[in-house]
Amino acid sequence: MKWIGAILILFTCTWVGIDIARNYSRRPRQIKELLHALQIMEAEMVYGQEPIRQVFIQLSKQLGPPIAFIFYDLSEHMRTSHESLEVLWERVLNEKWKYTSMKSNEKEVLLHLGQSLGVHDLEHQRKQIHLAHIHLSGELDDANQDDKRFSKLFRALGVLSGLLLMLIFI
Template identity: 40%
Template structure:
């Protein structure tokens, strides 16, 4: 009886681990879409609303979910303090929030490069840099969707099957 209960716990734990690991594959495209939406909103705020950067970041943070909203919340807070340039505030916020995301180096580089240009140019040039960042994120999103389709189901199955293998080895 104890062996059966132990076996159930092992299979449940490894299956849960597989599902948690597979969740990273489904969360990555979602977070990239949130970033793309946020940058599109930032573009609209800058181009058409003539909204100050700190206020635009606050409004965007209210529109997107975590962890992307945390990036824009921290960015707005750092801009309001006034001791940070837009570039420095963006890079600091990106560093702080990056650990909470499931994004990869490609997205990080696109956002970091975008941050280098933030607040440095006129409105039309800034729009070009936003479009460039959106293009990079779009290609990363396509790659993330391919990886999700290819690996998500396999990782879930591996969690379950590794539990079964562990039970067989222990018996």
């Protein structure tokens, strides 16, 4: 019976370490998706002259979860609500951010972008999208460094802490 408990402890600690490492690996991919979304958004809004709600619908179809869910919810809230885009943008980001692996820095960049979408002329919106792109590119570099630095660490830490607890309890 002791051995079954020890194996469960080892398995659980290893799983926790792998899960934490997976979050570090997801963050760069999600930032890359946001960068791609900004490029699509700029092209559709500035050059294609598409309405912002239609752009959000297209983004929700082209991107993967959880980023797609953010844009889908934005488009749905715009359809059903009469609140400003800035308020909807902030609400949806606050609701859906917990499903991403990104940090508060990326959220702040997007919240700042949401303050100018649909309010200013297209040229100013394009500049804000470029500014968000620059900030997110910097965050992507940090996320890649964190992924390289911490992914292996947390995997190993999960296994080693499981072994330590297993030895303590046996």
